[in-house]
Amino acid sequence: MTLFVKKCDRPLRTWLLVWMFLGVGCTSQYVILPDGEYDYRVPVASGEASKAFERLLTYTVKVTWSPIYKVYHYNHDFVSDTGIRLKWPLPDSTSMTGYRLAKRDGIWTTEDTFAKVGTGLVVARTRMGEFRDAVAAVTVAHLVTAPDTLRVFLTDEQGRPTDILESMAVKEKAILYVTGRDGHNLQASVKRMDQKKDLALLTFSTAWQDRNLRPFGFRLGRTQDLKWGNYAYVVGYPRGRAHIVGGTVSLDSMEDQFFIDALIRGGYSGGPVVVVRDGLPHLELVGICIGTLTKKVRKVLPDRFLPTGSVVTEKVLKHLYVVEEEELEFGLGFARGINSIRSFLLQSRSELLERGIDVRESPYLKMWGF
Numbered sequence: 001m002t003l004f005v006k007k008c009d010r011p012l013r014t015w016l017l018v019w020m021f022l023g024v025g026c027t028s029q030y031v032i033l034p035d036g037e038y039d040y041r042v043p044v045a046s047g048e049a050s051k052a053f054e055r056l057l058t059y060t061v062k063v064t065w066s067p068i069y070k071v072y073h074y075n076h077d078f079v080s081d082t083g084i085r086l087k088w089p090l091p092d093s094t095s096m097t098g099y100r101l102a103k104r105d106g107i108w109t110t111e112d113t114f115a116k117v118g119t120g121l122v123v124a125r126t127r128m129g130e131f132r133d134a135v136a137a138v139t140v141a142h143l144v145t146a147p148d149t150l151r152v153f154l155t156d157e158q159g160r161p162t163d164i165l166e167s168m169a170v171k172e173k174a175i176l177y178v179t180g181r182d183g184h185n186l187q188a189s190v191k192r193m194d195q196k197k198d199l200a201l202l203t204f205s206t207a208w209q210d211r212n213l214r215p216f217g218f219r220l221g222r223t224q225d226l227k228w229g230n231y232a233y234v235v236g237y238p239r240g241r242a243h244i245v246g247g248t249v250s251l252d253s254m255e256d257q258f259f260i261d262a263l264i265r266g267g268y269s270g271g272p273v274v275v276v277r278d279g280l281p282h283l284e285l286v287g288i289c290i291g292t293l294t295k296k297v298r299k300v301l302p303d304r305f306l307p308t309g310s311v312v313t314e315k316v317l318k319h320l321y322v323v324e325e326e327e328l329e330f331g332l333g334f335a336r337g338i339n340s341i342r343s344f345l346l347q348s349r350s351e352l353l354e355r356g357i358d359v360r361e362s363p364y365l366k367m368w369g370f
Contacts, residue, residue: 038221038284039276041231041248052218052281053233053244056274059216061178062237063120063139063188063202063270067146068113069169075102076154076164089164097165112169118143119236119271120178120202121288122215123345124365126358132205134356135213137178138341139270140290141193141200144176178204181212181242191351197336198290199344203355215364221275221284223256223337232260232275234289234333236268243267247333249275256287256337264292264333273335287335342368 247262
């Protein structure tokens with residue numbers, strides 16, 4: 001519960017007069033009554049509250065995952081045996097695409113990659129040898145996965161895909177890095193994934209003297225204690241920079257999941273979701289962010305080969321086509337509850353031991369139930 005009161009050293013009578021007529025000589029302050037429940041919106045104060053959020057940032061890492069694809073490009077032959085230019089290539093059962101390829105450079109290859117950026121929550125750290133520590137972090141599975149094969153097909157005049165394969169990308173490997181508050185990139189690996197819960201376990205190593213990477217050290221909360229209107233904070237790395245965003249909580253009928261009315265976008269996936277119990281700086285972990293809603297939008301566009309700055313004429317309008325794109329619906333984030341994270345970690349015991357994480361002696365893992 002949050003109350004807004006005025007604090008003042010003046011006598012009560014003087015205080016009332018000043019408050020009624022001038023409102024000066026007093027300072028505003030939020031007072032949190034200790035009722036043992038999660039709070040509704042409270043201001044981020046200085047002092048201990050600010051230090052708490054600084055600590056929270058040291059418990060997170062930026063996660064960057066880059067799959068590398070070998071792309072096969074198919075150059076089809078659009079000329080008939082009599083030299084006539086065709087609208088579509090002739091069928092060819094011996095071709096990889098089922099259609100006749102050009103005799104020269106019919107198939108050529110390139111390498112392509114892209115980066116997915118999100119957040120990870122550090123949960124354990126154990127000394128490994130004299131100079132290195134083994135570290136484990138939890139993030140979302142969709143951040144470190146991508147299709148093994150991507151196919152692109154030629155489109156007709158209306159922009160609809162045909163069955164003529166234009167290119168095919170085959171995933172060959174993936175590079176995974178985590179970055180702490182000191183800015184150092186550390187190579188990591190995915191040790192375990194649960195696609196249904198959308199959770200993944202990452203492990204990596206860091207120098208033993210690195211104090212900017214610490215396992216989560218606040219209390220673990222209880223998803224079942226959340227109520228409509230509680231206020232939650234989310235840590236993430238949108239555009240690769242650390243940010244904290246907040247919003248009100250809405251409950252969900254699905255087990256161990258809830259919503260956050262916050263500006264969630266790319267980079268927050270995998271970030272810790274914390275709430276306040278009995279006032280700042282008493283933060284508790286209640287889940288991790290698993291993303292936001294998306295919607296498919298269809299757009300009418302002119303000829304895609306039209307040069308920039310071209311005049312839209314009646315002839316150009318005859319070549320309109322429709323594309324379908326996926327857009328984020330900002331303002332509604334999903335969070336996986338703490339119970340799912342706890343059970344996922346407990347089921348990852350063998351993977352943690354294999355990496356050298358001491359599940360028996362680690363005080364940080366003990367609070368997760370080890």
